[in-house]
Amino acid sequence: MPRQGSSAAGITWDLTDLFASHDDPRIEATLDECRRRADAFAVRYRGTIHWAGSPSAEALLNGVKELEAIQEALGRVGTYAGLLYASDTGRIEYQNLQQRVEEQGTDLANRLLFFELEWLGLEDGAAQSLLREPALAPYRHYLETLRRFRLHKLSEAEERLLNEKDNTGRRAFGRLFAELTSSLAFPLETDGQVRDLTLSETLALLYQPDRALRRRASEVLFDVLARHGLALTVTYDTLVQDHLVMDRLRRYPHPMAERHLSNEIDHEAVERMLEVAEANYGIAQDYFALKARLLGLPRLALYDQYAPVGGPLPACTFDRAREVILAAFGAFSPVFREVAEQFFARQWIDAEIRKGKHGGAFCSSPSPALHPYILCxxxxxxxxxxxxxxxxxxxxxxxxxxxxxxxxxxxxxxxxETASVFGEFLVFDHLLREEQDPAVRLALLCGKIEDAFATVFRQTVLTRFEQEAFTRRKGGRFTADGLAQAWLTANRRYYADAVELPEGYRWGWSYIPHFIHTRFYCYAYVFGELLVLALYRMYREEGATFIARYLALLEAGGSDAPEALLARLGVDFRDPAFWQKGFDEIRRLVTQAKALAGEPRVLRAG
Ligand SMILES: [Zn+2]
Incomplete structure (x- = not known):
């Protein structure tokens, strides 16, 4: 039953473009068809890609197209099962469908895997000459991307052994971390009662208006983490050491190399971006001084960083949200408005709050033959x-x-995240322009600025810490003091004397899941957010000529590497001046916040 009182009650998606219901016979028929095609595919192509004569461009092209068609059909069923499950996670029929489709998907993927492996097995010379064939041009990027990790693969027997041993090795430490951090209890007194909070409940209190509550939350956070310091330190130590060993065995030149390969970016470009971010830390320090004044404090403590400022944000019904978004998108481009209208009109959005529905928000874009669905x-x-x-x-x-x-x-x-963050920015800008109440405008602006800081600056700090951790680990096992020193050094460069770091903050590195599960993940956040800020700056500077190029970027999807696609937009992300545009945009927001707060428009140079 939809919850009464929310204006989105009754806003649900219509999934019948995919299938009629969870027991639609076409689901089973599609899976059968996929299996039949996969078997025929194996008979036809096994042993024909990786062989001494190497395949003809035409044979490879036909193989890729057939593989794509099977995956597309499978994707349709997979998307349907996933969306149905998200719409009511408690319903047993949906759980069963989801599980069955997942199992069949894995089975089919295994049957088809040989094709990719044979392509990877092909010697470089033969592969390169195939990639030069005009017939394969539409799939050149895809085929090249598959071969990226080729030099770093071990033998099949070694890979299988590693895969099994990782269950009691690095994956076990990942589980230990996940289970330890989710079992932690943070005892906190509110309204005269002590309650045990979870990690995320404790972190959420840092956004509360009551300063004493924020301080207590910060203290208990680091107290509890410190008590588990040994387990957290040994876990991280083991995982970094494991990475270093695997980097040697897989012939990666440095600890970030593996991540750069999957991100389709190189080390130089990432370093230039991080350096520009560091050179702009002054913008944040300047804002922290403003925020301290807004909160009536001589200096910000770390736990004041996300304290609310400005007036409370007004409510907004779903209908009004629709109007705001269409107006903001329409002001950018009529195409944007037209496309967005379809999502509302054709029921591609599920917005109401229901028991059993998946939390949060996501957009699922199953394939080019279908249309995306949104859940929020x-x-x-x-x-x-x-x-x-x-x-x-x-x-x-x-x-x-x-x-x-x-x-x-x-x-x-x-x-x-380019299109999503850009869309958010269009709407933010629109709301800010329309809003008359200066206190609400200030709240909107500060919220946006702090989001940008958390994504751009803080993730730069995290990346610098991680780099330092890998460098230190080459010299021997981690100690709690060594990690604390690396962590505080990276943080002090950012916060400088603008924010007071509490004593317990030496454990600030210890609960961040990215360090454990996906090393060097964090710089992609910096890249994504800054890219959009810089693009937004270009839009502001260039107007109409930018819009057409931006639409072309979206149309290009993933048909080429990001660098090549962005080059068509006139972006060179190796050029520090490009990244600086993003910071100019952040600085503009800070200047606006200062003006609203009655501050002089003077900013310290970055
Ligand atoms: Zn997103």
Whole structure:
């Protein structure tokens, strides 16, 4: 039953473009057809890709196309099962369908895997001459991307052994970390009662207006982490050591190399970006001084960083959200408005809050032959308007890239959030322009600035810490003091004397899951957010000529490497001046906040 009182009650998606219901016989028929085609595919292509004569361009092309068609059909069933499950996670029929489709998907993937492995097995010379064939041009990027990790693969027997041993090795330490951090209890007194909070409940208190509560939350956070310091230190130590060993065995030249390969970016470009971020830390320090004044404090403590400032944000109904988003998108481009309208009109959005429904928000873009679907939990909060705009940004990207084929559809991590964050920015800008109440405008601005800091600056700090940790580990095992020193050094460069770091902050590194599960993940956040800020700056500077190029970028989907696609937009992300545009945009927001707070418009140079 929809919850009464939310304006999004009754806003649900219509999944009948995919299948009629969970027991639609076409689901089973599609899976049968996929199995039949996969078997025929294996008979036809096994042993024909990796052999001394190497395949003809035509044979390879036909193979890739057939593989793509099977995966597309399978994707349709997989998406349907996933969306149905998200719409009501408690319903047993949906759970069963989801599980069955997952199992069949794995089985089919295993039957088809040989094709990719044979392509990887082909010697470089033969592969390169095939890649030069004009017939293969539409799949050149896809085929090249598959071969990226070729030099770093071990023998099949070694890979299998590692895979099994990792269950009691690095994956076991990952589980230990996950289970330890989710079992931690943070005892905190509120309203005269001591309650045990979880890690995320404790972190959420740092956004509360009551300063004493924020301080207590910060103290208990680091107290509890310190008590588990030994387990957290040994876990991280083991995982970094494991990475260093595997980097040697897999012939990676440095600890970031593996991540750069999957992100389709090189070390130089990432370093230039991080250096520009560091050179702009002064913008944040300047803002922290403003925020201290707004909070009536001589200096900000770390736990004041996310304290609310300005007036409370007004409520916003789903209908109003729709109007705001369409107006903001329409002001950018009529195409944007037209596409976004379809999402509302054709029921591609599930916004109401229901028991059993998946939490949070996401956009699913199954394939170019279909259209995207959006799930969110709309609570009539102005922040939710930005969430819908974010997911609609993804949706626009998925819709506009539908001219691509399935293998050229998705983008890598670094550019996957471009359209979503850009969409959010369009709506933020619109809301700020329309809002008359200066206190609400200040709250909107500060929220945006702090989000940008958390994504750009803080993730730069995290990346610098991680780099230092890997360097230190080469010299021997971690100690708690050594890690604390590396952590505080990276943080002090950012916060400088603008923010007081509490004593317990030496454990600030210890609960961050990315360090454990996906090393060097964090710089992709910096890249994604800064890219959009810089693009937004270009839009502001260039107007109409930018818009057409931006639409073309979305249409290109994942048909080429990010660097090549962005080059068509006139972006060179190796050029520090490009990244600086992003910081100019952040500085503009800080200047606006200062003006609103009655501050002089003078900013310290970065
Ligand atoms: Zn997103």
């Amino acid at each position: 939990n709309y609570t009539d909060n102005l922040r939710d308007v930005m969430t819908v705009a974010h997911e609609l940004g993804h949706g626009l990207h998925g819709w506009m890239a539908r001219k691509q084929t399935t293998f050229n559809y998705d983008t890598p991590l670094t550019t996957a």
